[in-house]
Amino acid sequence: MAVDVSTPVFEGPFDLLLHLILKEQVDIYEVNLSLIVDAYLSEVDKMQSLDLDVATEFLLIAATLVELKARRLLPGREDVDLDEELALWEERDLLLARLLECKTFKDVGRVFGSLADEADRCFARTAGPDERFAELMPDLLEGVRPKHVHAAYVRATTPKPEPKVDLFHVGAIKANVSDALAELVDELPRVRRITFRRLTADLVDRIEIIVRFLALLELFKQGYLEIEQSEKFGDIDIVWIGEERIPVGAIAIDDYEG
Amino acid sequence: MSPQNAGAPTPVDADIVRALEAVLLVATEPVPVALLSDILGLAPDVVDGLCRSLADAYGEAGHGFELVQVAGGYRYQTRAEFAPYVERYILDGQRARLSGAALETLAIVAYKQPISRSQIASIRGVDPDGVLRTLQSRGYIDQVGRDPGPGQAVMWGTTPAFLEKLGINSVNDLPPIAEFVPGADVVEALEIGLRIPRADDVTPSAPTGDATGGE
């Protein structure tokens, strides 16, 4: 098999998600979600020719994951908005369909690998007609002059310029959860209580907000803060309940050691 | 076992079968039935029948070579079991294997062609540019046109070299994609992995999932 499934190097977020769910059989609550979201972000970052549709799609899927995880972290709510609920199901189904499609082609890829391995063992005859037929062979060099050979050599040996990467639309998405975490640990103990709206007011990109939200969830999970929402659609209050000052390194993000 | 009998079902001169063998021997790529039909002056279905009989005859006689239909034509090739000997002869014959990423991308292009890079990106969830460049430089895919819609994205398709790499005659010979859709067990596992907790679910009291999040 050409595909080594045990490799710890994942090819993007779908690959990682499929591995976690199908091979490790974890549910995403157990997973450090920031890892998957970071995988998304680095793919968006890598997009060599900018493709806003694809980038947006990736971010929406990342947002769905965040929402799914948030559901399981935040205290159960008794009043559930039906529209919101349906929308979440729809997004979840979309993500599921995506993973199924990705898995389908992964499996086809494996079948292609076996076909190619089998075909590689058979060698075609390529000797061509022998010299008795030489004078019949069309002269492919008709009209070619030494200068054309020279030009072809220059073409073949000139280094190809690196394609220019145009990322100004995406801006510098350098956001990752570890950085956001460090910022929060620096900021929250001083302010003690702040609304999520204020905490993210200076952020422009939706993805930065998602990342900061993930960092908050991580802190919540580790018991450093409480999250309160007094009314539906009201502001979410973030309350720091941890130590006055903690060294940044003290907060370990659950590292993925796949 | 001899080629004289190979074309038995049709009253074809034995010399025609030998002429067929001669043409196939000098060919440097699979010869389409239409071309053989022109060269031999026989109807395409007769030629196709001759090729099949000849292939069967070689199989029964037990030769080290075989006649196969690949990439839209017939060609002679060595039988797989003699690869060790052939590789001893072809010192430079090492054949690069395709990576998992390349195979998956080929699978998508093969079944969805013509397809744009962004459609591939959204299926695989990764930027496909590097893999597309590799596959194109190895001749397995090529630009087959442009999307008529806005943006005029380059559309990709597979090449005859791809068919030869997989040893198949046509992409139509591939099994329907439905046969590869994951089974109920996989769907169920994904549903569990991505389940939406009901609103009245109790929040896990001690989210110590970190320990299991690793492996």
Added chain:
Amino acid sequence: MSPQNAGAPTPVDADIVRALEAVLLVATEPVPVALLSDILGLAPDVVDGLCRSLADAYGEAGHGFELVQVAGGYRYQTRAEFAPYVERYILDGQRARLSGAALETLAIVAYKQPISRSQIASIRGVDPDGVLRTLQSRGYIDQVGRDPGPGQAVMWGTTPAFLEKLGINSVNDLPPIAEFVPGADVVEALEIGLRIPRADDVTPSAPTGDATGGE
């Protein structure tokens, strides 16, 4: 008449005869008995006997091809009486122009000979095997030896026929390649030239590289 019986005089496994057929089928030049002997692990005279029996067997069975001993070794070739069909294939079935990739590979061989396929691959970034075969079958390049180093890679060079077609006496008559690294502007101009094919790009009489060809 099957190859199983071909080696009858010596108690040789039928599979060895098939392996012999497989090696002969992929060979692009006559295979010396000594090389066959190495590959099959049999004494040269046994191999020679096998080849003769095999040639006889093909003759009796009446194939369109034959196994013959020519200068340098054994090879498959078409039987003379089917030459008209082979000629029709050559005239009908072959493309009549050297592709850009083939011309570039030919240029690399011309300037860097003797050169191995892996050296060509590293310059062009693609597997050159198919192109090398085409160029060799046209008689423009040939194997000029083997690398004395480990692996003994086949080394390629241009032929006298190539020089004759170009109307020069020696590869030294080709325009010299400047040992300069092209500046960024040149690279960009080249890139633009490659990206936007001009109408006259398709004929060999005006390849795109002319403007930057350094004349």
